[in-house]
Amino acid sequence: MKLSERADTATPVRMSRSARARQGAMLRTEDFAAWLAARGAAHAFRVDRIPFDELRGWSFERETGNLGHSSGRFFTVEGLRVETAADGPVTAWQQPVIRQPEVGILGILAKEFDGVLHFLMQAKMEPGNRNLLQLSPTVQATRSNYTKAHKGADVKYLEHFVRPDPERVLADALQSEHGSWFFRKSNRNMIVETRADVPLDDDFCWLTLGQIGELLLRDNVVNMDSRTVLACAPLDHDEAGALHSDTRLLSWFTGERARNRVRAECVPLARVPGWTRGRMSIDHDEGRYFRVVAVSVQAGNREVTSWTQPLFEPVGTGVTAFLTRTIGGVGHLLMHARVEAGFVKPVELGPTVQYTPGNYAHLPAGERPPFLDLVLRADRSRIRYEALHSEEGGRFINAESRYLIVEATEEEAPLDPPPGYVWVTPGQLSALVRHEHYVNVQARTLIACYHAMTAGAPVPAAG
Amino acid sequence: MKLSERADTATPVRMSRSARARQGAMLRTEDFAAWLAARGAAHAFRVDRIPFDELRGWSFERETGNLGHSSGRFFTVEGLRVETAADGPVTAWQQPVIRQPEVGILGILAKEFDGVLHFLMQAKMEPGNRNLLQLSPTVQATRSNYTKAHKGADVKYLEHFVRPDPERVLADALQSEHGSWFFRKSNRNMIVETRADVPLDDDFCWLTLGQIGELLLRDNVVNMDSRTVLACAPLDHDEAGALHSDTRLLSWFTGERARNRVRAECVPLARVPGWTRGRMSIDHDEGRYFRVVAVSVQAGNREVTSWTQPLFEPVGTGVTAFLTRTIGGVGHLLMHARVEAGFVKPVELGPTVQYTPGNYAHLPAGERPPFLDLVLRADRSRIRYEALHSEEGGRFINAESRYLIVEATEEEAPLDPPPGYVWVTPGQLSALVRHEHYVNVQARTLIACYHAMTAGAPVPAAG
Numbered sequence: 018m019k020l021s022e023r024a025d026t027a028t029p030v031r032m033s034r035s036a037r038a039r040q041g042a043m044l045r046t047e048d049f050a051a052w053l054a055a056r057g058a059a060h061a062f063r064v065d066r067i068p069f070d071e072l073r074g075w076s077f078e079r080e081t082g083n084l085g086h087s088s089g090r091f092f093t094v095e096g097l098r099v100e101t102a103a104d105g106p107v108t109a110w111q112q113p114v115i116r117q118p119e120v121g122i123l124g125i126l127a128k129e130f131d132g133v134l135h136f137l138m139q140a141k142m143e144p145g146n147r148n149l150l151q152l153s154p155t156v157q158a159t160r161s162n163y164t165k166a167h168k169g170a171d172v173k174y175l176e177h178f179v180r181p182d183p184e185r186v187l188a189d190a191l192q193s194e195h196g197s198w199f200f201r202k203s204n205r206n207m208i209v210e211t212r213a214d215v216p217l218d219d220d221f222c223w224l225t226l227g228q229i230g231e232l233l234l235r236d237n238v239v240n241m242d243s244r245t246v247l248a249c250a251p252l253d254h255d256e257a258g259a260l261h262s263d264t265r266l267l268s269w270f271t272g273e274r275a276r277n278r279v280r281a282e283c284v285p286l287a288r289v290p291g292w293t294r295g296r297m298s299i300d301h302d303e304g305r306y307f308r309v310v311a312v313s314v315q316a317g318n319r320e321v322t323s324w325t326q327p328l329f330e331p332v333g334t335g336v337t338a339f340l341t342r343t344i345g346g347v348g349h350l351l352m353h354a355r356v357e358a359g360f361v362k363p364v365e366l367g368p369t370v371q372y373t374p375g376n377y378a379h380l381p382a383g384e385r386p387p388f389l390d391l392v393l394r395a396d397r398s399r400i401r402y403e404a405l406h407s408e409e410g411g412r413f414i415n416a417e418s419r420y421l422i423v424e425a426t427e428e429e430a431p432l433d434p435p436p437g438y439v440w441v442t443p444g445q446l447s448a449l450v451r452h453e454h455y456v457n458v459q460a461r462t463l464i465a466c467y468h469a470m471t472a473g474a475p476v477p478a479a480g
Numbered sequence: 481m482k483l484s485e486r487a488d489t490a491t492p493v494r495m496s497r498s499a500r501a502r503q504g505a506m507l508r509t510e511d512f513a514a515w516l517a518a519r520g521a522a523h524a525f526r527v528d529r530i531p532f533d534e535l536r537g538w539s540f541e542r543e544t545g546n547l548g549h550s551s552g553r554f555f556t557v558e559g560l561r562v563e564t565a566a567d568g569p570v571t572a573w574q575q576p577v578i579r580q581p582e583v584g585i586l587g588i589l590a591k592e593f594d595g596v597l598h599f600l601m602q603a604k605m606e607p608g609n610r611n612l613l614q615l616s617p618t619v620q621a622t623r624s625n626y627t628k629a630h631k632g633a634d635v636k637y638l639e640h641f642v643r644p645d646p647e648r649v650l651a652d653a654l655q656s657e658h659g660s661w662f663f664r665k666s667n668r669n670m671i672v673e674t675r676a677d678v679p680l681d682d683d684f685c686w687l688t689l690g691q692i693g694e695l696l697l698r699d700n701v702v703n704m705d706s707r708t709v710l711a712c713a714p715l716d717h718d719e720a721g722a723l724h725s726d727t728r729l730l731s732w733f734t735g736e737r738a739r740n741r742v743r744a745e746c747v748p749l750a751r752v753p754g755w756t757r758g759r760m761s762i763d764h765d766e767g768r769y770f771r772v773v774a775v776s777v778q779a780g781n782r783e784v785t786s787w788t789q790p791l792f793e794p795v796g797t798g799v800t801a802f803l804t805r806t807i808g809g810v811g812h813l814l815m816h817a818r819v820e821a822g823f824v825k826p827v828e829l830g831p832t833v834q835y836t837p838g839n840y841a842h843l844p845a846g847e848r849p850p851f852l853d854l855v856l857r858a859d860r861s862r863i864r865y866e867a868l869h870s871e872e873g874g875r876f877i878n879a880e881s882r883y884l885i886v887e888a889t890e891e892e893a894p895l896d897p898p899p900g901y902v903w904v905t906p907g908q909l910s911a912l913v914r915h916e917h918y919v920n921v922q923a924r925t926l927i928a929c930y931h932a933m934t935a936g937a938p939v940p941a942a943g
Contacts (some may be wrong), residue, residue, distance in 0.1 A: 018723070018807050018808040018895070019718060019808060020723060020807070020808040020809075020810060021720030021722055021723065021724060021725040021728070021871055022721055022724055022725060023719075023721060023722050023726045023905075023907070024725070024726060025725050025726070025727050028727070099822065117744070118741070119741070120738040120741075124739075181731070183724075183728045183731060184728070186727065186728065186731040187727070188727075189727075189731035189734045189735075190730065190734055191737055191738065192736055205734060205738045207731075214733070218695055251727075254487070256486075257483060257487060258483030258484055258485055259483055259484055260483060260484065261484060261487050261646075262481070262484040262485060262488050262651070263485055263486045263487060263488070264488050264491075264649065264651075264652075264714075264914075265484070265646045265647070265649065267652060267653065267914060267915070268644070268646060268649040268652035268670075269646065271652045271653055271654055271916075272652075272670060274583075274584040274916070275585075275654065275668045278581070278582070280581070293717060309589075334864065344481050344483070345481040345483040346483075347483060347484060361824065361825070362824070362916070395774055442486075445486065446484070451727075451730060452730070452915050453734075453737070453825070
C-alpha cells in the first residue's frame with residue numbers, strides 16, 4: 018500500500034506561481050472591466066426598495082414577529098439576546114439577527130492552463146452589491162439552492178463540489194460569516210482542481226490568482242464570497258520564523274476563548290427592545306448599527322428571474338484594517354481576538370480594526386476602539402493597501418467597508434500589544450484557515466488583499 | 481528582533497524520551513500501588529447514595545424541574561431536545577443533560593529530572609470513580625473552583641496554569657467532554673513546564689510518561705482528566721506518511737461536519753418525556769442509557785470535606801475501541817465521525833466503536849452498530865490493548881468502559897471503510913488535538929492508551 022505525504026508541498030508552490038502570474042492564458046486583465054460590463058449589459062438587473070407588505074412569500078410571524086419565508090427555508094430574521102463577559106462585568110444587549118442554520122458551499126474550480134493554475138470566476142448579480150454585478154466564486158450555493166427550494170435552474174458547476182474527487186481538493190474548511198449580523202452561520206469554503214474539460218458558460222471566466230489580485234486592488238469588483246475562499250488558498254509562505262511559535266500562538270488563542278464567555282439566544286424579534294418596525298424598515302432607535310429592509314429584484318442570469326427578500330443595511334461605511342510590521346525581516350499582522358455574538362465559538366481572530374466609526378462617534382476619545390483613530394488618520398505613505406469592498410450582497414445592502422493595510426511603528430503598535438491583540442505571520446494565518454472558525458470573515462478578506470499586495474513584490478527585509 | 485521557529489521540534493523529542501522511560505527519578509513504578517493505597521488510607525472517604533430531598537444546596541426548580549445549586553454555580557441538570565439529520569430523515573429525542581457552561585482547567589505540570597520530563601500527578605478522590613481514588617492531573621479546577629464558589633481551600637499549583645509563562649506551555653487546547661451527557665462542555669487541557677523548584681505535596685508524585693503508560697495498562701488507575709490531557713502531549717511520531725494526506729483528511733472531516741445537522745436546545749427537565757423522577761433517581765422508562773442520582777460525600781483531601789451532589793449513572797459498561805491496521809508500514813486507527821447532541825459542533829472524531837452494548841440489545845442484528853460485534857468477539861490474539869477506565873468521577877458514577885485496541889484485517893475493516901469512517905495515523909491525531917473539538921474524549925483516552933502501548937515498542941513494519 019502506497020502512503021501519501023501528509024503535507025501537500027506541491028500545491029502551495031503552484032498557488033504561489035499563479036499568484037505571481039499577473040496575466041493569464043484566457044481573459045486578459047486589461048479586458049476584464051469590459052467583459053464584466055458586457056455581462057452586466059447582457060442581463061436586465063433591477064433592485065427596488067419595497068415596503069415589507071409587498072414581500073412575496075415572506076411575512077412576519079404573528080406570535081414572534083420573526084420574518085421568514087413560507088417554505089420554511091432560506092433564512093429568518095429573529096431577535097438575539099446577548100450577554101458577554103470576560104474578566105469584568107457582563108455586557109448585555111438585544112438586536113435583530115439573520116438565522117440561517119444550513120451550511121452552504123462557496124467553491125472555486127481550479128484548472129491548469131499553460132502550467133499555471135487558473136480559477137473559474139463568475140460575474141454574478143446580488144441585490145445588495147455596490148454595482149450589483151461582482152466577481153463571485155464558481156459556485157455560491159445555499160443548501161436551499163442545491164436542494165431546489167426555489168424551484169429554479171440548476172447551479173452551474175455544482176457537481177465539482179458536492180462529491181469532489183478527494184485527490185483534487187486543494188482547500189476545504191467551514192468558515193464563519195459576520196458574527197454581528199448572522200447567528201452561527203458557516204459556509205464550506207472549497208477550492209477543487211479539475212483536469213477535465215470544462216465548458217465555459219457566458220458569465221464565467223478563468224483568471225490566475227495574480228489577475229484576481231489585480232482586481233482586488235479595485236473597489237467593489239471581487240465579492241465577499243470570492244475573498245473568503247481565496248483567503249483559504251494555501252500559498253507558499255517563505256517565512257524565516259515568527260514572533261511567536263505556533264504552540265504559543267495557539268495557547269494565547271485558547272486563553273482568549275476560555276476567558277470570554279458569550280451567551281446568545283434567539284428570541285422573538287417583536288420583543289427586542291430599542292428597535293422599531295416601520296413600513297419600510299426596522300431601525301435602531303438611535304439610528305445606529307443597521308436597519309432591516311426589503312427589496313424586489315429582477316435578474317436575467319440568476320437561477321430565478323425575479324424575487325423579493327429582506328436585507329440588512331448597515332448604517333455607514335465600515336473601516337477594516339490590519340496594522341502590519343516587519344519583524345525580524347518577516348511581515349506580521351496584528352490580530353484582534355474579537356467577540357461577536359453570532360459566532361459558534363465566543364472568539365475568532367479579526368483584523369486589528371473592524372468598526373463602523375459612526376457607531377462610536379458619540380463616545381469620548383478615551384472610550385473609542387483601540388487603533389481606530391490611528392488607521393483613520395494614517396498618512397498615505399503608510400497605507401500599503403486600500404480598497405472598498407462589499408459584504409455578502411445576498412444578505413446585506415450598501416454594506417461597504419474601506420479595507421486597509423497600514424504600516425505601523427513600535428510606538429503605535431508595540432511588539433507587546435494590549436490584551437486581546439497578537440502579532441502573527443501570514444503563514445500562520447494560512448495554517449489557521451485550514452481549520453474552522455479561527456479567522457473571521459473580515460480578516461479573511463484582508464488576507465486575500467495581503468496576498469494580492471505582496472504577490473510578486475517581496476516584503477522588505479529590513480525593519 | 482529574534483524570531484521563533486514556528487514548529488517546536490524539541491518538545492516532541494523530549495516527550496517521546498519521557499514516554500520511553502519506564503522508570504523515573506522519583507517514585508518507582510513498582511512502588512506506585514502502595515503509594516496510592518497509602519494516600520487512600522491517609523484520608524477518610526465515604527460516598528453514600530441519598531434521596532434527592534437530602535441534597536444540601538441543590539434543589540429542583542419549581543417551574544422547570546431543573547436541578548441546580550442555590551449559588552447558581554457548578555452545573556445544572558436540565559432537559560435537552562435534539563433533532564439530528566444527515567442525508568436521511570430527522571431523528572428526534574429528549575433526555576436529561578448536564579449543563580456547565582464554564583470552561584475549567586485540566587493542567588499537568590511538567591519538569592525535567594535527570595534530563596527526562598516528569599509530570600506532577602495527584603492522588604485524587606472523586607465520588608463517582610471506581611476505587612474512589614485515582615491518578616488525576618496536577619490541577620483539575622472548574623471556574624467555580626478557582627473563583628472559590630465553594631469557599632474551600634485554594635487549588636494547589638493552580639498558579640502555574642492561570643497565567644502561564646507562554647514560553648513554557650507545551651500543550652494548550654480546549655477539548656469537549658461526553659457529548660451524550662454534557663451540553664457543550666469544554667475544558668482547557670494544558671501541559672506547562674516549570675524550571676522552578678516545586679514543593680511536593682503529600683498527595684502528589686512525579687512520574688514519567690512511560691510510568692504513567694504502565695499505569696494505563698491497569699484498570700481504573702489513571703482518571704479521565706489525566707487521560708485527556710496526556711492525549712494532548714505532542715509526541716514524536718516517526719511516520720513515513722499516511723493513507724490520506726492532511727488536506728484530504730480535513731476535507732473529509734469538513735464534509736462530515738457540513739452533512740450532519742444537529743439542533744439541540746435545553747428545555748425544562750420536568751417536561752422531558754420518557755423519563756421519570758423518583759425519590760432516589762431519574763430513570764429512562766425502558767431502563768436504558770443512564771439515570772440521575774444523588775450522593776453524599778465525605779473526604780479528607782478535597783478542598784472542602786463534605787458535600788452532596790447529583791451524578792449521572794450510566795446503565796451498563798461501555799465498550800470503546802479503536803480498530804487498528806498497519807498500512808504501508810505505519811499504524812493507522814479507524815475513526816468514526818460521531819454525532820453527539822451535546823457537542824458544540826455537530827461532529828467530532830470518535831473511536832471506531834463507542835457504545836453501551838445493553839442499549840442496543842433490543843435491536844435486530846442488522847441494526848446493531850458497525851464493528852461492535854467484531855470488537856466484542858475479538859480473539860485475544862488480536863487485542864493489543866485492554867483495560868477498564870472510569871469517566872469523569874466528579875459528574876458520573878459507575879461510568880466504566882472497557883477500552884480496547886484491536887487489530888483488524890482488510891475483510892473486517894477495509895481501507896475504504898463505510899461512510900462516516902476514516903483511517904488516520906496517530907501523528908495526524910496528535911496534530912488535530914492541538915485544535916479544539918476535533919477528537920472526542922473517548923478517542924482521546926484511546927490515544928493516551930495507544931501511546932502507552934507503543935512507547936518503546938515500535939509498531940511492526942510489515943502488514
